[in-house]
Amino acid sequence: MESERMDDLEALRTIERVRQRSSARGSAYEWVNVWFGVLLGLYIGLLTTLTAIAEDPAVTQMMIAALVLHSAILEGAREHSGVRRGLRAGDIIMLVASLVLIVSSLALSILVSLPAWSGAVVGAVGAAVFAAAPAVRLQRMQRSAAASGRTTTAEWPTEPLSRSARILTAAAAALLGAIAVGQGHPVASLGILLLVIVAMFVALAAKESPWSLARVGMEWGRGHWAAFGLSVLLLLGDVALIALAGPQTLPVALAIGVVVAAPVALSALPRRAR
């Protein structure tokens, strides 16, 4: 079989077919990157708005913990896709534009008194800029998939998690809940932020172990990512609520913490393989 010689025309058709199939790989990972871009845009928009209108925009700092958690899980997601692609010229331009946007919007919101609606503009532009590169790659992949007669949605089914991934997913849910409870309470916020930093160091050191956050990203399917996205959105809403209405009482904060953690916690529950 291996020594079999190919007809020239058949060889060209094979190359085209395999190229299309190969370039269609990794769409699920790009979907996660699109979501991360939108999340970053929302975060920067919220930060700009709260700096313009709230007395204490410091509550938004806690969201950094959620973003760091997301980044740690994302590494495993890239591994899950089975292919790696380096940055191309367009990606680098987008990255530089994103950094310029972040720095200038933060500097402006601190130095100049911006109107409240400026946050919405910054957020929308930010989300568009951050999500643009993965969205373009995704579109390219979908075209390739269509050309090869396949769909990109077949990637990343929601399969049962291994024991370590289930426990780490539950821990991630608890962390998101704790961030929600700690919002607006300086001591609790600081404690949770320190906990996240320590957890990130441990996760980095244990990168090769099944107990690293990368393992979570490797195993999460579409359902888990959707649950994580919902939890982070609820967390963003909570941040805005606290910044506008002030700190919550402990029972209210605990109830919101449970609501924020619930989607990810439910996705960690064992289920039967299909």
Added chain:
Amino acid sequence: MSHPRHQLDEALLTPVRLSLMAALAEVDEADFATLRELLDVADSPLSKAISHLQELGYVRVEKRTLGGRSRTWVAATGAGRSALAAHVAALHAITGGAAG
């Protein structure tokens, strides 16, 4: 001027090796399981093809462990990409672009 057939790369005349190089041309790296799925081949012929192309310096192989799982990653080298490009150009010259 020699016939374009002489420009064909001997290493890329078999379906598995040719498909492997074509798959790697679109990405920086791909893991073994993904390549097996993309090429729709069994482990053994894929391993043989990778070893052969590695000896020629057309691909680079690296084993990495993440999250408790060890994976073999394969990447096309510069020489491998050039060889595929030259091979494809020769195929086009022979067929007169009939496959396009």
